[in-house]
Amino acid sequence: MLSASARGFDVTAESAWSDEIAKEKQKHLRSEHQQLEEQLKQLMTRKGAAASNCTKTHQPLTLRLHQFAVEIEALRKEKLELRKQLALHTSFHKVLLSTSTNQPDEGGSILPTNDAAPDWRVYFPGGEPSFHFYPFTRSDFDAVVDSCASELTYKYSATNRAGDFIGWNVYHAVVPSKLDSGSLVARARFTKRVQCSLPAAFEAMNHEEINSWPLIVMQMNWSGVSSSGASTVLLQQFDDNTFVLVHNVRSDFNLRYLCVVYRSRWTERDGKRAVTYAMVIADSEANKRSRLAEANDDEVKWVEEGGAHLTFIEAEDNSIDVVYEHWGSCEDTLHARYLFVQWANYALRWEQMVLSSKLLVE
Known part of the structure; x- marks a missing residue:
């Protein structure tokens, strides 16, 4: 039988042991509570991410396409604006070059000379692919112009009369190219006699703008004889x-070509006054090498052969004989026929312009 003191010790020990167990349980519960809170936070985070992904995944296709289109349009506008700024910078640079150098001699280039600007990048107002240009010397220009007359004699000796077109005598032919035996020209x-004096015709031609001059060649699916859809850069x-x-x-x-132009040249044929206008496709080795380096054949096709030549010859009774000659590279005979129609419209346009000017003068 235990004494009272022994029984008191047992009660005290049992109480201490119970307190220790309670503390351990409380500590374990707090740890478990913290773990559950952490798991809950992770679960809520995953749930929020899943909800966000679900919203993006199930976003309407039309809305996403619209946003994509808006981004593309913004980039396109930015690209065009950069092209405009670059073109403006290039033009300003040319002005600085021309004003910082000595004045050119008579007959020199008004735009930068070869010494001032040996070459430069050319940009089009419509955003078409740019290219690098190496300028022609005056002797290069004169050589192309002087060779034009002899070339015309050869080119039209074999043409066949095709008939009449609103009073015009029409001759045409499709022949092998002199530059490439595998190509056609x-x-x-x-030709036509027009009731208009030579001075009146000359005056009418002086009012022609660069953008109104005829195109030497164009694609089969081009949309007309106007210059719509075409760019001209001086x-x-x-x-x-x-x-x-x-x-x-x-x-x-993009169908593209370089050409030299002289707007009027007075000559004499069989003792009669005559004035000629010409556009002739020209090229140089430097420009050919530059084009080969561009590597944009899918977007741009360069034409190396062609031209247009208009002559007014003074005739009796205050009239003129008009001779309009046109030639250019073509893909096949069907393309050639298409070009013949376009060129015939150019001839008619010359006549209408000259006669309209004559009526205004009278």
């Missing part, structure tokens, strides 16, 4: 009547 000649100007241009004709691809 369409050639046409239109590259060089040697004097008031001599220029170097680049034409870019837009369709399913």
